[in-house]
Amino acid sequence: MGTYLLVALGATAAADGGSLVAAVHQASAVAVGGLLATTALLAQYSAASRGVRVGTIVAVITYVAQAGVGLAGRTNVVPFDGVHLLGGIAVFSFLLATLVIRVETTAGGPVDSGTLNGPNHGVTPIASDGDVPSPVSEPGSTRVRDRMRTYLELTKPRLMWLLCLLALAGMGLAVATGAELDGVTVVATLGGGVLGIGAAGTFNHVYERDRDRKMRRTADRPIATDRVGVRRATGFAVALVVASMAVMVTFVNALAAVLTVAAIIYYAYVYTVVLKPTTRWNTVIGGGSGALPALIGYGAVTGTVGLSAVLLALVVCCWTPAHFYNLAIAHREDYARAEYPMLPVVAGVRTARQRIFAWLGLTLIVAVLLGVITGFGVLYALTTTVLGAVFVRSVVKQYDVNERNSEDEQAAAYRSFHASNAFLGAVLVAILVETLAV
Ligand code: HEM
Numbered sequence: 001m002g003t004y005l006l007v008a009l010g011a012t013a014a015a016d017g018g019s020l021v022a023a024v025h026q027a028s029a030v031a032v033g034g035l036l037a038t039t040a041l042l043a044q045y046s047a048a049s050r051g052v053r054v055g056t057i058v059a060v061i062t063y064v065a066q067a068g069v070g071l072a073g074r075t076n077v078v079p080f081d082g083v084h085l086l087g088g089i090a091v092f093s094f095l096l097a098t099l100v101i102r103v104e105t106t107a108g109g110p111v112d113s114g115t116l117n118g119p120n121h122g123v124t125p126i127a128s129d130g131d132v133p134s135p136v137s138e139p140g141s142t143r144v145r146d147r148m149r150t151y152l153e154l155t156k157p158r159l160m161w162l163l164c165l166l167a168l169a170g171m172g173l174a175v176a177t178g179a180e181l182d183g184v185t186v187v188a189t190l191g192g193g194v195l196g197i198g199a200a201g202t203f204n205h206v207y208e209r210d211r212d213r214k215m216r217r218t219a220d221r222p223i224a225t226d227r228v229g230v231r232r233a234t235g236f237a238v239a240l241v242v243a244s245m246a247v248m249v250t251f252v253n254a255l256a257a258v259l260t261v262a263a264i265i266y267y268a269y270v271y272t273v274v275l276k277p278t279t280r281w282n283t284v285i286g287g288g289s290g291a292l293p294a295l296i297g298y299g300a301v302t303g304t305v306g307l308s309a310v311l312l313a314l315v316v317c318c319w320t321p322a323h324f325y326n327l328a329i330a331h332r333e334d335y336a337r338a339e340y341p342m343l344p345v346v347a348g349v350r351t352a353r354q355r356i357f358a359w360l361g362l363t364l365i366v367a368v369l370l371g372v373i374t375g376f377g378v379l380y381a382l383t384t385t386v387l388g389a390v391f392v393r394s395v396v397k398q399y400d401v402n403e404r405n406s407e408d409e410q411a412a413a414y415r416s417f418h419a420s421n422a423f424l425g426a427v428l429v430a431i432l433v434e435t436l437a438v
């Protein structure tokens, strides 16, 4: 992650042209170079696998070339900024790949390589949504409150904070281009967005009710437990769509309204109905729905779609598999039982963890590109680096658990899941501060 810090700081230095950041970048380059050389040397003389030895050497060679390009650029002999950025990304990628080889070859226990075949090995679900209704009869006011809570549960409220933060960051990117932001647009976009997410979530509950019953994590959902009927839930979802559109069209603009409908259809139909039950790529392709709020926020303010918003959406697209595969690992028995072809179910845990590393690496790379084109400062560079490091570390730690299908394994996967949410949340807040703070 030291290399990543260099890339992030280098991008910042290039953006603000300031000498302080440039100086810190150069000092860090020397320190990280020392660390890298030591690591490579230790790898050659230890029992590390061939992959690790070769990987660290390749990283060192690229690093030296990269330092050369950096020095040449400093004296303005070769103004190779783009090459220097790519070189940094290359070193980072080699090292991440080497890390994967390293954790795989030193993992203590038998790494799960295959797909699930047995029914249920006694996994205890860690998370579950919602309360099971009490059988005891209750006074009217409690019943009304329960009913409201049940309908609220249909809207998947727990995802909303991050999706709202994403839309806000989209608005921040719009402001960075010089657009004006007003309170009505902010409130109406978030309000219309929340109604839209509620609609999409409710459709998802309706369509998945049979499979939800088969999964421990979801068996107590409102429709799966018949607390709400299919027709009522569908009516509720339609009402939410109408309300969302009314808010968007009246108080925001046509683009935001169209993108919101697109997000609802993308999640409730393309992902839920077409992709999720049929292909292992469901998460990768379906993640696009959750990325749309970046464009909705930007479009709400500017009436157009801009490059920075597209890059932010791309960050979220790359982040989504790194976010979800952790849960898919923790609940793979559930998914297998409901016959969803989630990656860990059809390709095994080992492959899923590799993909988490790969998508996380891509997320970090696209995040740097976003920083470069928007000219973000040190706060953004440090946030992506530190929270990125926490996320990477949490995934490495998943390999420390030896016992397959144990509670420890689930807990480790859940830590990565929470790290993923903390990472994206912090990056979005950093974007907001960078774009809105004067
Ligand atoms: C294909 C895409 C995605 C899949 C399959 C996925 C899957 C999941 C699942 C299964 C949960 C557990 C949820 C529950 O039942 O409460 C969850 C939680 C969550 N997801 Fe995702 N997710 C996706 C995309 C996103 C996106 C794009 C965001 C936001 C930008 C997001 C933010 C969250 C948040 C905030 C939580 C709640 C965490 C908590 O309860 O502490 N997810 N996700």
Ligand SMILES: CC(C)=CCC/C(C)=C/CC/C(C)=C/COP(=O)(O)OP(=O)(O)O
Binding pocket: 159, 163, 193, 196, 197, 200, 201, 204, 208, 218, 260, 263, 264, 267, 276, 289, 290, 292, 293
């Ligand atoms: C602005 C707007 C309308 C956005 C809507 C898009 C949206 C709700 C994206 C979130 C994607 C998501 C949480 C998937 C959950 O996966 P899952 O359904 O597989 O999870 P589950 O197993 O818990 O049902």
